[in-house]
Amino acid sequence: MDWDVMLTPYKQAVDELKIKLKGIRDQYQLTSKHTPIEFVTGRVKPVSSILEKAKRKNIPLNELEEQMQDLAGVRIMCQFVGDIDAVAELIHARTDFDIVEERDYIKHKKRSGYRSYHMILRYPVQTIEGEKPILVELQIRTLAMNFWATIEHSLQYKYAGQIPEEIEERLQKAAEAAFKLDEEMSKIRGEVQEAQQIISKQRESMRKN
Template identity: 70%
Template sequence: MIKHWEFFLAPYKQAVEELKIKLKGMRSEYELESVHSPIEFVTGRVKPIASILDKANKKGIPLNELETQMQDIAGLRMMCQFVEDIYTVVDLLRKRNDLEIIEERDYIADKKVSGYRSYHVVICYPVQTVSGEKKILAEIQIRTLAMNFWATVEHSLNYKYSGNIPEDIKRRLQRAAEAAFLLDEEMSQIRFEIKEAQAVFSRKNEVDGD
């Protein structure tokens, strides 16, 4: 059984590693030009087997349909400093010809009831294997650092309470989500000053390094 899962997940692992390199490469291009990068950093993972089985059970997805029905077995996160950067990154993804965008979900313009905000892009990505090309689904989540902090905490609490977070904690989480978004909005108002300050600091480090 373990051997079967290793074989099944191998192309997903390959896709995550390839996409991390490619998406981090986008950031490097901005750094080479000494301009603000809309991408702060990139992470990726393949969903653990237990999580795949749990989600398949909750969503009623037959195991023989995982490849077509479960979009986030391969998952990547792209962190941004500013909300505006998120939409810049989405545009960059739309222009790529090495992946196909299947679906977009804007949970920033239309946040979830919980307070969750993020931009989800589901892609179809071709992986080259010894058996030939295999197209797999992957989900890219694009969010600010503040959104990611909130989402990470909410995910942990959901796990602790098996999806049934007590009402008082839910209310506090919703307030925290609004506070995080207010932080993002305030940072956006002074983003030009922040970018300028970061550019000056970066140039100083380069000179000091020389």
């Protein structure tokens, strides 16, 4: 398989969505509102990970595009847990893609401790052979959730899903600390939002003069 050719529209989808979602953040910053989007990252799954996952999940290579929903991945990081719903609403209001699936691992966190809000988008990429719908996994998380998830992912990989009990325990404690941080931050959220509005308004008034 010519992976470069096959993955090109996925790369294109990721690049376009990054520009679009970063644009949302910029709009908030200009209009004196608290921005629910802290930053945006994206990636196309590395070929080694695609092969490994296809083998593990028994997905034939010619069915990758339908059955592996995270070949293209975009991640939105938020400052506060409460921002995640605001972002999900923004995503629902857009007309440039469809949402084909939605999973709330925040209300229903995984047994491992994993928390995150997932959406699968069907995003139309314009190729030189015409429009091609591309599946993209969108993850919305706080920075603390992301921090923990990155670490858990590395360990799952290392131990091929069989993390030793002692390490499992440390991971649980880290998950609790991340959760606690999100909680303390939430209590202070209203204050911070007001403060950010004051800063934005001041900058705005400078621009107008």
